[in-house]
Amino acid sequence: MSYLLHIDSSSLGADSVSSQVAQSFRNTWNEPVVHRDLAASPVPHLDAAGIAAWDTDxxxxxxxxxxxxxxQDELIEEFLGASGYLFTVPMYNLTMPSVFKAWLDQVIVKGRTFGxxxxxxxSGRPALVVSARGGGYGPGTPNHGxxxxxxxxxxxxHDMLGLDVTSLTPELTMAPVVPALTHLIPLHEASLTDAHQQARRQAGKFRDRIAA
Structure with missing residues (x-):
């Protein structure tokens, strides 16, 4: 059975903007989904035993x-069984949640998923990354770069797992809750509306592409 693999790394559950945008994708997708919530059930970080296991009979x-x-076997089989991927990866302290990095380290194994x-x-399978962030990081903003x-x-x-990646970045999610950012609420709302629209559009593209 073909399915979409949704790897969710937000700690906020239903209150997560990343998860809400991902839900717009899933509502349009309307096909089988395997959902792994790393915040609720984190996978172990890669350790010495995991590395040694690669080359041990x-x-x-x-x-x-x-x-x-x-x-590793469970996560890799789940990864390889999917036809497309939805990754919910909000920005935490300028980078990805550690639970998502842990998942990556478990599935990137030479001779099995790459190399x-x-x-x-x-290679070539579609993937959508949804990454909400509290501020703005585009060109011209103080946080650019x-x-x-x-x-x-x-x-x-893309380079290691071969996926065809599209990214959505709803921004300024702190504008409605931080008084100093109130003037940025219209920009936040526009960014969020666009992200939901793009998520639904991408779901349709994924479905057509996988069915072809």
């Missing part, structure tokens, strides 16, 4: 290596 693995390999003779195992989420993810997901 399964019959010779220690109990710790076997347990680490089982985690293969014919390229990454999921300080977005260490989307540029990093676009590089990792």
């Amino acid at each position: 399964p019959a010779r693995r220690t109990p710790e290596q076997a347990a680490a390999a089982a985690v 293969l003779p014919d390229g990454p195992a999921a 300080k977005d260490f989420v989307v540029p990093a993810l676009e590089t990792i997901l």
